[in-house]
Amino acid sequence: MSTVKRYNIRMAGIGGQGVVTASHILSNAVIISKGESSLVPFFGSEKRNAPVESYVRISNDKIYEIGEIVYPNVLMIFSAQVITLGKSYTMPFYSGLKKGGIIVINSATQLKFSLDEQKEMDDLKASLYYIPATEMANDVAKTELATNMAMVGAIASIFGMPDMDSIEASVKDRFIGKGIVVSGGTAALDSVIDKKFAKKQKLLEANMDTIKAAHKYATDQGWAAHAKGERAKEDTGV
Numbered sequence: 001m002s003t004v005k006r007y008n009i010r011m012a013g014i015g016g017q018g019v020v021t022a023s024h025i026l027s028n029a030v031i032i033s034k035g036e037s038s039l040v041p042f043f044g045s046e047k048r049n050a051p052v053e054s055y056v057r058i059s060n061d062k063i064y065e066i067g068e069i070v071y072p073n074v075l076m077i078f079s080a081q082v083i084t085l086g087k088s089y090t091m092p093f094y095s096g097l098k099k100g101g102i103i104v105i106n107s108a109t110q111l112k113f114s115l116d117e118q119k120e121m122d123d124l125k126a127s128l129y130y131i132p133a134t135e136m137a138n139d140v141a142k143t144e145l146a147t148n149m150a151m152v153g154a155i156a157s158i159f160g161m162p163d164m165d166s167i168e169a170s171v172k173d174r175f176i177g178k179g180i181v182v183s184g185g186t187a188a189l190d191s192v193i194d195k196k197f198a199k200k201q202k203l204l205e206a207n208m209d210t211i212k213a214a215h216k217y218a219t220d221q222g223w224a225a226h227a228k229g230e231r232a233k234e235d236t237g238v
Contacts, residue, residue, distance in 0.1 A: 006059040007159060008069045010096075011151075012088050013078025013106075015043075015050045018148035021174065022078075023054035026152055029162040029170035030058045038063050042089065051087045058159075073098040076151055077105040078133070084111065094121060101126050104154055106147060108132035129158070129223050131214060140213050141206040149207045153214030158223050164212070171207050176200045 009026075013019040020041040030037040041054040055069040075097060081087045083105070090096070094103065094117075103121075105111065107130050113121070121128065133150035137143060149171075156167060218224065 005159070005161065006061065007057070007074050008072045009056040009058070009074040009076060009155075010069050010072040010090070011054045011056065011076040011078065012082045012090065012093060013052050014081055014087055015052050017052070017078045018145065019052045019078050020054050022076075022148035022152050023056045025149075025167070025170045025174055026155065026162075027056050027058065028173060029156075029166040032169050033162040033166035035060050035162065036063045038066065040067055040069075042068070049087075051082070051089050053089050058161075069096075071096045071098055073101045074155070075101065075103045076155060077103065078148065078151055080105065080107045080111060083113075092117060092120075094124070094126065097124055097126060099124050102158060103128045104151065104158070105130050106133040106151060108135055127223075129154070129218070129221070131217060133214065136213055136217070137210055140210045143206075146207055146210040149210040150214035153211035154218040154223075156211075157215045157218035160224055164215070167211060168208055171211070172204055175203055175207065 009023075011019050011023055020043070023039045023041060027037040027039040035058060037056065037058045039054060039056045041052075043052060055067075055072075057063050057065060057069070075094060077083065077093060079087070083093050094101075097103070101124060103126050105128070110130055131150065131154045133154070134144050134147045136150045137146035140146070141149070152167065156162060156164075162170075
């Protein structure tokens with residue numbers, strides 16, 4: 001992390017989408033890349049399809065704040081239901097977003113907002129990006145459970161960090177941990193362990209393929225350059 005950057009991210013989705021897992025992977029990847037990060041998950045009722053939020057702070061300066069991020073400069077919306085059905089602990093979904101902020105929404109099509117909502121986001125000069133994360137997860141990893149990985153890849157492209165090696169190390173740490181120790185016991189037991197490791201390795205590869213696909217998608221869309229330009233305008237008052 002060669003330049004000073006600070007992002008306060010509010011992730012919002014529904015139970016079962018891996019919102020908290022995504023926050024762990026992103027935060028840990030920043031730390032692996034020698035940055036600073038902290039996170040606070042909020043599960044609510046911890047039921048499938050119930051609202052879920054997670055708050056991630058990343059920087060290359062020391063982070064002293066803890067708790068909920070009330071005024072994020074980045075929103076990651078993992079499910080359109082957060083917006084269309086109000087499945088969120090924070091309403092409207094862009095509440096508290098700082099001027100010039102970034103909104104990344106998992107949707108293959110643009111959503112329709114009320115006139116008041118659209119005006120408020122226009123006044124905020126928010127950069128709004130749509131990524132078909134679930135479709136991408138199904139195409140690449142063959143499961144919608146990798147939707148969160150696509151969201152991680154997209155936001156990493158927009159931020160220009162963390163680097164892909166750090167993300168892969170974080171994903172590996174999350175899903176494989178320190179690896180599986182060969183038992184030294186029976187051949188049957190060793191075979192079970194080998195199969196378990198192979199399954200985890202396949203999961204790692206599928207997740208990384210999804211992250212890389214989303215990262216490339218966001219890069220090809222020019223989102224990183226656009227977001228950087230919008231922040232520069234905000235800094236200069238343009």
